[in-house]
Amino acid sequence: MTNDLSVRNMVKRFGDFTAVDDVTFDVPTGSFFSILGPSGCGKTTLLRMIAGFEGPTSGAIEIRGKDMLGVPPNLRPVNLVFQHLALFPMMDVAGNIAFGLKRRGFGSAEIKKKIETMLERVGLPGFGNKQINQLSGGQKQRVAIARCLVLEPSVLLLDEPLGALDLKLREQMKVELKKLQAKVGTTFIYITHDQSEALVMSDHVAVMNNGRFEQVGTPQELYGKPATPFVAKFVGDNNIWSGHVTQQIDDHVLVSTDEGYSFRTKAHGSCGDGNRVDLFLRPEAMRIEPRNKEGLNTFNVIVKSILFDGANSRLLTVTKEDHELLVTLPQNRKFDYIEPGNEIAIGWHPESGICFEAEA
């Protein structure tokens, strides 16, 4: 498998501040790669360096095997879809899409043909003569992507382009972007702080924090096997217990929590005997009133309130020591009897928790 983009030991400093700290990664040809991180983690700086708007302090960028250091943005085979799209309001839709083609010296007949094919591909046939301010949010989005894709870039960079859309449209555009990427086969590098966008669309996701990559992997790996506490906290919801290790059994440990519960769970390599640890537990890992308690960690909680959200409904519960826990409430009518104030039994399998050494 070839790589469309290789980044090696990239560092970017602004004065004393290190925005991007020794980042290395490869993006295979034709894949959808996301960089996920909280705002201010350096992901936009990283993207701007790939696009060529900033130069790295040190490190190397290769696109399709060609070194890109010192190459200005207008000569790089990458295009960027801006956060606020940056469509040119002084031109109509066709003018926007033709902009890059004209710079490459295509003939006007060819430009016209390419615009029509591209508008058809993004689902906006016949929109060429519309002005930018006549378009809806989702249509602008598609024009911004069409404007870049028509140039057939090696890599298409997207800087949180769905951020400005309302929730419903965002859900819709997520699926559409994924479909579009599969259809055109261009490598997408997508930047976002919204984990659901990253998980839904990507083949691979890099989780970024404080200028570093915490973990690179498939969405399933990030969710199921987080490599660091940050990933466990940032990707998906998690309940956290603090405690210390009392016993090690192969790759499992017995954890005694500060509240006095003793749980058996999977552990990350660094959890030694007696160490302080954080135990992460997904809401859906906990089963309500399990019939077969064999091999499960069990305890009792009191329901504080029911957070109804359709298929995503949860129970907000507390242990008698006042430790809050979110528990998934399956909507199969089996638990309709549960009301706030009830005491229920909770059980979870040792394989579904993960334990990390506590951060100092």
Added chain:
Amino acid sequence: MKRSRLVFWIFFAPVIMWLLLLIVLPHLDLLTMSFRGENDYGDMVWTIENYMNFFTEPVYWLTFVRTALYAIITTFITFLLAMPVSFYIAKLARTRVQGALMILLLLPFWVSELVRIYGWMILLRESGVLNFFMLKLGVIDTPIEMLYNDATMIMGLVYTSMLFMVVPLISVMDSLDDSLIEAAHDLGAGHLTIWRTIIIPHCKPGITSGSIVVFMLALGNYLTPNLMGGKNSLWFTEQIYNQFIASFNWNQGSAFGFLLLILSSLIIWAGLKLTGQKLGEVAS
């Protein structure tokens, strides 16, 4: 209801008085005067003689053509100079430097135009500062007369009108989203193309309003052409002055005044037509 109307008229009265007494009335008087003239017997009669003179005497309309042409050149040079200056202030300079630069631009305008022109004359004249240093440094052997030619006059006009171009340009450039420039760069455009296709089209309203102001100021300027242009570069305003003061022919002078008003409006109208704009859009 009645009260608020009264308040409205009280506040509105000074504006109306200003317009009526200082602008409308004098112009009406000038208008009637421009159509009056002496007949062969020395009686005052209605006539269009004053307007006809402008077209039949080449010296009059040639002066006007020259004035209009130089005003257009001045506007264009001012635009060329103001564009990079305002781009630097609006986009490249840091916020704190921005304010300082704006004050530096404004500062010369706290001094009257007459003083500024005399300043230039001290610098440029045969025994002036510039000649003194060039002689000292041995660049030239004999002093050069840098005043009293068209080039110096245009430089003076550009200098006087610079601010009126820079201010509207800065305000339109402020509203230009930086990411548009980056997007154009990303899509393969070089610097020249970015200016041509993104920055200038975006700044069009500012360019137009700045150009109108500068053109009108240059066309109606009296001091600069008179002092820096010398005797052989006649400006149309000097013609009007001559009619009123030297020849004491107020009728001819007011006709010229109206011709200047009408012809300059025509030029601006043509300019707007050529660039496909409307005055209402520019003003907003």
